[in-house]
Amino acid sequence: MNKLTILEFPDPRLRTRATPVEAVDDDLRALIDAMFETMYAAPGIGLAATQVDVHKRLLVTDVSADKTEPLCFINPEIIDREGSIITEEGCLSVPEIYAKVERAERVRVRALNRDGMEFEIDADGLLAVCVQHEMDHLEGKLFVDYLSELKRQRIRKQLEKNRKHRETVEPSLGAGDHAPVI
Ligand code: GNR
Ligand code: NI
Numbered sequence: 001m002n003k004l005t006i007l008e009f010p011d012p013r014l015r016t017r018a019t020p021v022e023a024v025d026d027d028l029r030a031l032i033d034a035m036f037e038t039m040y041a042a043p044g045i046g047l048a049a050t051q052v053d054v055h056k057r058l059l060v061t062d063v064s065a066d067k068t069e070p071l072c073f074i075n076p077e078i079i080d081r082e083g084s085i086i087t088e089e090g091c092l093s094v095p096e097i098y099a100k101v102e103r104a105e106r107v108r109v110r111a112l113n114r115d116g117m118e119f120e121i122d123a124d125g126l127l128a129v130c131v132q133h134e135m136d137h138l139e140g141k142l143f144v145d146y147l148s149e150l151k152r153q154r155i156r157k158q159l160e161k162n163r164k165h166r167e168t169v170e171p172s173l174g175a176g177d178h179a180p181v182i
Helices: 026-041 125-138 149-169
Strands: 046-048 058-061 071-082 085-089 099-103 106-112 118-124
Touching (some): 026 046, 026 058, 046 125, 058 125, 071 125, 106 125, 118 125
Antiparallel strands (some): 071 106, 085 099, 106 118
């Protein structure tokens, strides 16, 4: 198992701006594989490198119901956007908190794939939302930044409480870990 630790709000490392990937090589592919493992195990529909404390412009997604559509975006750029949509978002770095966020409804994204080949994809629905959410992470931005300072303050307190509770129930678990399901 190659599961990576996911940073949690308000960890200041989540505020780091990622820099472009310079080489799509075997080291990067090993990181991509570990990010997919981490995302599927969480479980989540997307993961940005920032969340695992790697400050490179890289994200993975799989918004399919049966988890059979892994997508990897290296140095992603949104080259077109249209419409607007409000979705209830969650984030693995802000566990158990959900809030409505407005995003573009459709985006055209240009990126490199895991072989270093450029591709473009027209995303809509959950994929469009997810890619925008992940690209925010690469800029050091979180979905809670779209909320009021008051709401953000409440979320900070709630997360602190949840973490303390987690420690009393299962002291061996650190941040980002979960209690066994069985
Ligand atoms: O798993 C996730 N679900 C989700 C739901 C609605 C909008 C965005 C997301 S992304 C999130 C995983 C995550 O935190 N990626 O950064
Ligand atoms: Ni997130």
